Amino acid sequence: MRPTIYDVAKEAGVSIATVSKIINHKGGISERTKNNVLRVMKELNYHPNIMATALTGKNTNSIGLVLPDLANPFFSELARKIEDRGHELGYSIMICSTDYKKEKELKYIQLLKSKSVDAIILASGFEDEEVISRLLKEKLPVSIVAKNFPSISINTVAIDDFQGGYIATTHLLELGHTKIAIIARDVYSNRERMRGYYQALMDYGVDYKFEFRFATESNVETGTRMAREILDSETGATAFVACNDLLAIGAIQAGREKGFNIPNDLSVVGFDNTIIAEVYDPPLTTVSQPIGDMGKEIMDLTVAEIAGEKGKRKVILVPDLIVRRSTRIRVDEMIDE
Known part of the structure; x- marks a missing residue:
């Protein structure tokens, strides 16, 4: 098996960032460390021709990052983590926000290519x-973050969205809720979270249906509107699974409009565990995506590919449920004895 940049870093006892800096002739590395890494490259037969693109001097040391919505705290936090890791590895990050519009996606990709970026990272929401x-x-x-294209061989870092939807719904079911509505967008990650939602209902023997429509945007206003429509219908929903934290905040606001106490009358689970989940009142129970790990992993895979790594890797991280104060046990109305 051909050695990788990871093998070099491990054998030399340094970080991938250090190996990358040496490959790209960046400063700040002692001669002793540099010589040690070069020695390991030679011993492992990690030959310079494997790193041809990095050694030609044609690199711009820039990477394009295409996001669907920079106003969404999840994507702004992810962009920051990617930018921080890029700085450590000697790369500048050019960030483009598309508003989920295909014409903007194509426009920005062409722009990034014209700037001769060394690579492009595409984030969740990109469907083409x-x-x-x-x-x-x-x-x-090209790399993908926060989304999985199972049919394409491409460097990928994502979470198990199906499992995320499953644990969010299971949490509410175990609290005694059976009338659980879901708010989601028609994008791959949300569709997988919905699959997890339906599987949890099935596993618990709950047959709950309501007139489902996909959200058109991933913001508080859309979450409020959709939750309001569900609460105004005959569904009798006592809980919501929202496929991001902004939609969850919208569901809480819709519940308050109806005079519901959160969580005594209505429980809400979000998704992402962004900063808004911690500071909102009540703090939001939410599925946590390891944003820091995602940013680091996708940058390391991308830089390794720039350096000539062959083969693609898919890193699927495990989501976790962070329980806060927007959910509680469902207490039916007491009957006088």
Whole structure:
């Protein structure tokens, strides 16, 4: 098996960031460390021709990051983690926010290519497999973060969205809720979270249905509108699973409009565990995505590919449920004895 940049870093006792800096002729590395890493590269037969793109001097040391919505705290926090790791590895990050609009996606990809970025990272919300396949044929390193394209061989860092939807719904079921509504967008990650939601209902023998419609945007206003429509209907929902924290905050606001106490009358679970989940009142029970790990992992995979690594890796991280004060046991009305 051909050695990788990870093998070099491990054998030399240094970080991937240090190996990358040496590959890209960045400063700040002692001669002793540099010589040690070069020695390990030679011993492992990690030959310079494997790193041809990094050694030609044609790199711009810049990476494009295409996000669907920078106003969403999840994506702004993810962008910050990617930018921080990029700085450690000697790369500048060019951030583009598309508002989930295909024409903007295409425009920004063309812009990044014209700037001769060394690679492009696409974040959740990007659905066009044809565009990705075309970029891969052009030999431009492309990575995916916070989303999985199972049918495409591409460096990927994501969470198990199905499991995230499952644990969110299971939490509410174990609190005694059976009328649990869901708010989601028509994007891959949310569809997988919905699969987890339905599987949990099925596993618990709950047959609960309501007239479902996908959210058109991922913001508080949309969450409020959709939750209001559900609460105004005959569904009798006592709990919500929202596929991001902003939609969850919207569901809470809709409940308060109806005079419900959160969580005594209505429980809400979000998704992402962004800063808003901690500071909102009540603090939000939410599925946590390890944003720091995602940012680091996707940058390491991307830089390794720029350096000539062959083969693609899919890193699927495990989500966790953070229980706060927006959920509680369902208490039916007491009957006088």
